[in-house]
Amino acid sequence: xxxxxxxxxxxxxxxxxxxxxxxxxxxxxxxxxxxxxxxxxxxxxxxxxxxxxxxxxxxxxxxxxxxxxxxxxxxxxxxxxxxxxxxxxxxxxxxxxxxxxxxxxxxxxxxxxxxxxxxxxxxxxxxxxxxxxxxxxxxxxxxxx
Amino acid sequence: xxxxxxxxxxxxxxxxxxxxxxxxxxxxxxxxxxxxxxxxxxxxxxxxxxxxxxxxxxxxxxxxxxxxxxxxxxxxxxxxxxxxxxxxxxxxxxxxxxxxxxxxxxxxxxxxxxxxxxxxxxxxxxxxxxxxxxxxxxxxxxxxxxxxxxxxxxxxxxxxxxxxxxxxxxxxxxxxxxxxxxxxxxxxxxxxxxxxxxxxxxxxxxxxxxxxxxxxxxxxxxxxxxxxxxxxxxxxxxxxxxxxxxxxxxxxxxxxxxxxxxxxxxxxxxxxxxxxxxxxxxxxxxxxxxxxxxxxxxxxxxxxxxxxxxxxxxxxxxxxxxxxxxxxxxxxxxxxxxxxxxxxxxxxxxxxxxxxxxxxxxxxxxxxxxxxxxxxxxxxxxxxxxxxxxxxxxxxxxxxxxxxxxxxxxxxxxxxxxxxxxx
Numbered sequence: 001x002x003x004x005x006x007x008x009x010x011x012x013x014x015x016x017x018x019x020x021x022x023x024x025x026x027x028x029x030x031x032x033x034x035x036x037x038x039x040x041x042x043x044x045x046x047x048x049x050x051x052x053x054x055x056x057x058x059x060x061x062x063x064x065x066x067x068x069x070x071x072x073x074x075x076x077x078x079x080x081x082x083x084x085x086x087x088x089x090x091x092x093x094x095x096x097x098x099x100x101x102x103x104x105x106x107x108x109x110x111x112x113x114x115x116x117x118x119x120x121x122x123x124x125x126x127x128x129x130x131x132x133x134x135x136x137x138x139x140x141x142x143x144x145x
Numbered sequence: 146x147x148x149x150x151x152x153x154x155x156x157x158x159x160x161x162x163x164x165x166x167x168x169x170x171x172x173x174x175x176x177x178x179x180x181x182x183x184x185x186x187x188x189x190x191x192x193x194x195x196x197x198x199x200x201x202x203x204x205x206x207x208x209x210x211x212x213x214x215x216x217x218x219x220x221x222x223x224x225x226x227x228x229x230x231x232x233x234x235x236x237x238x239x240x241x242x243x244x245x246x247x248x249x250x251x252x253x254x255x256x257x258x259x260x261x262x263x264x265x266x267x268x269x270x271x272x273x274x275x276x277x278x279x280x281x282x283x284x285x286x287x288x289x290x291x292x293x294x295x296x297x298x299x300x301x302x303x304x305x306x307x308x309x310x311x312x313x314x315x316x317x318x319x320x321x322x323x324x325x326x327x328x329x330x331x332x333x334x335x336x337x338x339x340x341x342x343x344x345x346x347x348x349x350x351x352x353x354x355x356x357x358x359x360x361x362x363x364x365x366x367x368x369x370x371x372x373x374x375x376x377x378x379x380x381x382x383x384x385x386x387x388x389x390x391x392x393x394x395x396x397x398x399x400x401x402x403x404x405x406x407x408x409x410x411x412x413x414x415x416x417x418x419x420x421x422x423x424x425x426x427x428x429x430x431x432x433x434x435x436x437x438x439x440x441x442x443x444x445x446x447x448x449x450x451x452x453x454x455x456x457x458x459x460x461x462x463x464x465x466x467x468x469x470x471x472x473x474x475x476x477x478x479x480x481x482x483x484x485x486x487x488x489x490x491x492x493x494x495x496x497x498x499x500x501x502x503x504x505x506x507x508x509x510x511x512x513x514x515x516x517x518x519x520x521x522x523x524x525x526x527x528x529x530x531x532x533x534x535x536x537x538x539x540x541x542x543x544x545x546x547x548x549x550x551x552x553x554x555x556x557x558x559x560x561x562x563x564x565x566x567x568x
Contacts, residue, residue, distance in 0.1 A: 017359050017420070018359070018420060020359075020421075021359045021420035021421045021422070022420075024421055024422055024423060025420075025422045028422055077488055080488075081484055081488070084493075100499075102423070102501065103499035103500065103501040103502065104499055106499065106500050106501055107480060107499045107500045107501075109421070110477045110480075110481075110500065111481070111484075113356045114222065114481070117222070117356075121225060121287070121288060121289075122225070
């Protein structure tokens with residue numbers, strides 16, 4: 001199967017990696033309005049990614065491939081953990097706590113990396129196999145930002 | 146349909162890798178103790194009994210111990226394949242590795258066939274258990290192809306290193322002679338340092354360097370060819386040594402060394418082009434280790450003192466790189482396991498500390514500074530023997546190792562404290 005879903009969603013992962021690195025770069029400048037905008041851009045991009053997965057790709061996959069439900073549950077759980085970190089990042093930006101921001105971004109980065117590794121290695125290849133006819137539809141939706 | 150990679154929750158209990166990580170610095174401290182005690186005698190020649198003891202305390206007690214713990218931890222994550230019966234395998238391997246390393250090093254330092262053979266026997270058994278268990282997992286591994294191939298080659302290199310080591314101990318203990326003995330020793334350390342350590346570093350680096358700091362990937366030609374070519378160089382050296390051509394065998398190992406230099410240069414270049422701006426202690430350790438590896442190759446290829454090459458490889462790469470990785474891996478594993486527990490217990494009222502609070506960056510940087518002093522002093526002591534820098538170097542290595550030990554224990558106790566809060 002051509003890895004249409006895997007390629008498109010992996011590319012979106014990389015987009016989010018770049019945005020996280022951009023927030024870290026902005027932190028060095030100490031301009032809090034710029035930092036705040038960069039953090040919001042990151043959080044919006046990741047929420048868009050989660051929404052595409054949780055509302056569209058995962059339900060479609062679970063429907064045709066019931067054995068994917070267990071790993072999907074794990075992925076949803078990790079999304080919830082990341083949303084918790086988004087909330088903490090928002091609070092740290094609001095009170096302009098640079099050290100806290102750094103710590104949260106570092107933790108978020110590592111959580112994201114191991115999470116993406118599992119999606120890219122397991123779930124997306126499964127989706128490409130199971131959802132051949134609709135792959136282009138999911139790929140277009142994730143790229144639509 | 147492939148289903149083996151479906152279970153996403155295969156990581157071993159945190160106590161398994163942590164046991165390896167927490168004990169390892171004590172062996173580096175012990176090596177520092179021998180350097181402090183024996184002084185200049187250690188670095189006068191690589192063949193002195195005490196130099197052999199220090200070498201094995203670092204190569205087995207520190208480096209191999211951490212690599213074993215990291216392999217058991219990483220296989221499910223990087224290669225999608227867990228190690229069977231990981232708790233029992235981990236405990237047995239570690240006990241035998243500790244006993245074997247201490248006994249072998251004592252045998253080198255004080256002589257005594259009983260210590261050498263006990264050490265070799267324990268190491269042989271412990272490494273066999275590890276090799277069989279990890280080998281079974283790697284057999285089924287999926288994951289990123291180049292990393293899986295590098296891991297398989299590294300495990301094969303460990304097997305050859307161990308077999309050569311057993312053969313050399315048999316010769317020493319049996320009082321028999323082996324023609325070209327020095328060539329066989331070179332081959333043993335070539336397979337150990339360039340094969341087991343070098344190839345595993347490459348395979349892991351392909352994944353963690355881009356992942357840790359958001360850098361471009363390694364060039365695909367490098368990932369495809371580096372590990373297999375390094376293994377071919379070592380294989381050629383083995384055939385040449387076995388046929389009595391030790392003069393040419395060096396060239397085979399030279400090929401492997403040059404490949405590692407290319408890998409080191411590519412790594413420094415990737416990290417220079419990273420997107421995450423922070424220069425954290427893990428990155429500092431990677432840089433010093435890659436520079437030490439390149440310098441070691443330069444000294445070796447230009448016919449410099451073998452003792453200097455040894456210090457650069459064992460302390461510069463063998464102690465440095467794992468140290469930098471532990472400062473990142475242990476806080477993440479602590480946080481990740483706590484997080485997992487939190488979700489399982491639904492205890493969201495407890496706010497978890499972030500990764501950096503498990504090992505504060507400032508303290509880790511101080512540890513890196515002390516380590517750099519140790520590396521500098523020991524490299525100078527090896528380059529210019531007799532100027533009296535070995536003892537200060539040994540003392541600095543003890544301090545760096547104890548400081549590292551304290552920081553890692555802090556991480557562990559932080560984990561346990563929060564774990565109790567979640568129960």
